[in-house]
Amino acid sequence: xxxxxxxxxxxxxxxxxxxxxxxxxxxxxxxxxxxxxxxxxxxxxxxxxxxxxxxxxxxxxxxxxxxxxxxxxxxxxxxxxxxxxxxxxxxxxxxxxxxxxxxxxxxxxxxxxxxxxxxxxxxxxxxxxxxxxxxxxxxxxxxxxxxxxxxxxxxxxxxxxxxxxxxxxxxxxxxxxxxxxxxxxxxxxxxxxxxxxxxxxxxxxxxxxxxxxxxxxxxxxxxxxxxxxxxxxxxxxxxxxxxxxxxxxxxxxxxxxxxxxxxxxxxxxxxxxxxxxxxxxxxxxxxxxxxxx
Amino acid sequence: xxxxxxxxxxxxxxxxxxxxxxxxxxxxxxxxxxxxxxxxxxxxxxxxxxxxxxxxxxxxxxxxxxxxxxxxxxxxxxxxxxxxxxxxxxxxxxxxxxxxxxxxxxxxxxxxxxxxxxxxxxxxxxxxxxxxxxxxxxxxxxxxxxxxxxxxxxxxxxxxxxxxxxxxxxxxxxxxxxxxxxxxxxxxxxxxxxxxxxxxxxxxxxxxxxxxxxxxxxxxxxxxxxxxxxxxxxxxxxxxxxxxxxxxxxxxxxxxxxxxxxxxxxxxxxxxxxxxxxxxxxxxxxxxxxxxxxxxxxxxxxxxxxxxxxxxxxxxxxxxxxxxxxx
Numbered sequence: 001x002x003x004x005x006x007x008x009x010x011x012x013x014x015x016x017x018x019x020x021x022x023x024x025x026x027x028x029x030x031x032x033x034x035x036x037x038x039x040x041x042x043x044x045x046x047x048x049x050x051x052x053x054x055x056x057x058x059x060x061x062x063x064x065x066x067x068x069x070x071x072x073x074x075x076x077x078x079x080x081x082x083x084x085x086x087x088x089x090x091x092x093x094x095x096x097x098x099x100x101x102x103x104x105x106x107x108x109x110x111x112x113x114x115x116x117x118x119x120x121x122x123x124x125x126x127x128x129x130x131x132x133x134x135x136x137x138x139x140x141x142x143x144x145x146x147x148x149x150x151x152x153x154x155x156x157x158x159x160x161x162x163x164x165x166x167x168x169x170x171x172x173x174x175x176x177x178x179x180x181x182x183x184x185x186x187x188x189x190x191x192x193x194x195x196x197x198x199x200x201x202x203x204x205x206x207x208x209x210x211x212x213x214x215x216x217x218x219x220x221x222x223x224x225x226x227x228x229x230x231x232x233x234x235x236x237x238x239x240x241x242x243x244x245x246x247x248x249x250x251x252x253x254x255x256x257x258x259x260x261x262x263x264x265x266x267x268x269x270x271x272x273x274x275x276x277x278x279x280x281x282x283x284x285x286x287x288x289x290x291x292x293x
Numbered sequence: 294x295x296x297x298x299x300x301x302x303x304x305x306x307x308x309x310x311x312x313x314x315x316x317x318x319x320x321x322x323x324x325x326x327x328x329x330x331x332x333x334x335x336x337x338x339x340x341x342x343x344x345x346x347x348x349x350x351x352x353x354x355x356x357x358x359x360x361x362x363x364x365x366x367x368x369x370x371x372x373x374x375x376x377x378x379x380x381x382x383x384x385x386x387x388x389x390x391x392x393x394x395x396x397x398x399x400x401x402x403x404x405x406x407x408x409x410x411x412x413x414x415x416x417x418x419x420x421x422x423x424x425x426x427x428x429x430x431x432x433x434x435x436x437x438x439x440x441x442x443x444x445x446x447x448x449x450x451x452x453x454x455x456x457x458x459x460x461x462x463x464x465x466x467x468x469x470x471x472x473x474x475x476x477x478x479x480x481x482x483x484x485x486x487x488x489x490x491x492x493x494x495x496x497x498x499x500x501x502x503x504x505x506x507x508x509x510x511x512x513x514x515x516x517x518x519x520x521x522x523x524x525x526x527x528x529x530x531x532x533x534x535x536x537x538x539x540x541x542x543x544x545x546x547x548x549x550x551x552x553x554x555x556x557x558x559x560x561x562x563x564x565x566x567x568x569x570x571x572x573x574x575x576x577x578x579x580x581x582x583x584x585x586x587x588x589x590x591x592x593x594x595x596x597x598x599x600x601x602x603x604x605x606x607x608x609x610x611x612x613x614x615x616x617x618x619x620x
Contacts, residue, residue, distance in 0.1 A: 037411045091591065099590050101411060106582075106583040107583065109579040117577060232415045232419065269423060270426075273419050
């Protein structure tokens with residue numbers, strides 16, 4: 001196998017890793033601060049994709065329609081995140097992990113049927129937006145330029161989250177709350193509102209990643225659970241709640257998937273799970289994570 | 294049980310009169326209800342075994358599995374393929390299904406029992422979906438999307454009523470055996486791991502080994518449900534392994550009450566009949582389930598049966614206190 005084929009596959013893996021990072025970073029951020037695993041994160045992603053489709057269709061603006069739709073859909077998802085946190089999650093932070101997991105799982109069921117009711121069971125698609133409609137040549141192979149958009153967006157999110165978590169006062173609070181919630185609360189910082197805004201940010205990121213994933217492939221029912229399992233693999237490998245861990249996990253899963261598809265398409269998913277199972281057994285808290293308790 | 298004094302035995306009968314009543318009702322049912330509801334009843338019996346399988350792990354061991362459908366489905370496929378392709382003996386096929394599920398339980402359990410809490414849930418979900426994709430994509434071997442049709446039980450069990458009685462006997466036997474298991478020292482060890490795994494470990498108990506045994510038993514029970522399902526429904530489809538199938542016993546246990554042995558069975562019966570009834574009016578079943586689960590989590594912690602029991606206990610205590618006060 002020649003170098004150019006491998007390089008092309010590697011770049012596809014990077015694009016996939018960037019999309020995975022977009023979705024998984026929101027999941028990881030929420031878990032890092034709230035200590036609640038949001039099972040419904042993939043559902044917010046799916047709803048974001050469907051909303052983007054509808055808004056894009058209503059707008060009918062050929063060049064900028066997609067970007068406006070993406071922004072609007074992300075904002076709507078942030079609003080829905082606000083409702084979910086305020087009315088549901090807020091009441092169960094003091095309960096055990098099973099109740100928290102089951103509550104977010106119930107949201108998956110709700111959103112599945114909301115999507116089925118609103119959009120039906122068809123596959124929908126959005127064409128790639130300007131100026132990313134074409135392909136660029138990478139060593140003679142066509143590489144969709146939209147992939148570069150995803151990669152750039154992923155990098156932008158990495159920089160933004162890094163800045164937010166490590167360079168701002170809010171970031172100081174986030175990191176402090178992740179390690180000792182009670183102490184932060186004792187310092188007079190309103191933890192409930194911190195939690196709300198972090199969840200809203202997570203929902204915004206989920207909606208945005210769903211929106212930009214739309215031109216990648218089909219918008220359809222079931223994309224929620226597919227992505228959430230891959231995201232679980234990402235955060236489990238990297239370490240729940242760790243930003244560098246999520247980045248590394250996305251890279252590993254993206255590349256494993258990309259090369260797995262080249263080797264044997266039916267088994268691409270199996271390779272991901274094998275990597276995840278190995279990491280879980282050697283280091284259950286992930287490469288960059290901390291053991292609980 | 295041999296050492297129970299007569300007084301205890303009497304109170305046992307007094308405590309379990311409702312069980313006897315239910316069994317009598319279940320035996321009489323086919324003569325009073327339509328064939329449609331007999332099918333639903335059979336489905337409820339089979340799915341209750343899956344719910345018991347889930348709750349052995351969740352209610353007794355404190356581990357929430359989102360992957361029980363893998364064992365259910367793999368067993369169903371084993372039975373379906375042995376009967377339709379190899380023309381294997383029906384009874385041996387059922388046994389083979391359960392054994393295949395248990396072996397898969399050993400393999401998957403080996404990885405999963407090292408983990409706790411959400412990590413266990415994540416890995417069971419991932420393994421479940423992995424098995425689903427293998428069955429779904431391996432078209433040459435499993436029929437993929439098309440599934441397998443024409444899985445007929447032997448002549449004797451061909452009529453719905455006969456198959457129903459067969460299900461009932463297997464269900465009662467299997468439930469009784471599981472009841473004995475959870476009330477054995479083994480069952481108490483599982484419970485102690487749920488309550489305080491560190492302390493249990495200090496007692497010199499190997500948590501991983503006990504959890505693996507429980508995981509295999511649960512896989513075998515899910516396998517039994519799948520093995521009974523294939524000839525009951527006359528076919529198998531990949532959707533039997535999809536994660537939403539794994540969610541059904543989760544829903545049933547939460548609705549019924551995971552802390553009680555009969556909670557998941559109660560939940561599954563309510564769910565199955567409600568589902569059959571509500572489908573005439575709406576297809577948005579998942580939405581209804583989501584709302585019900587949220588209601589139970591927020592307002593009925595402990596599930597319907599658990600909540601009812603709690604209320605009964607309160608009333609009895611109030612009555613007792615009142616009686617004491619009058620004296």
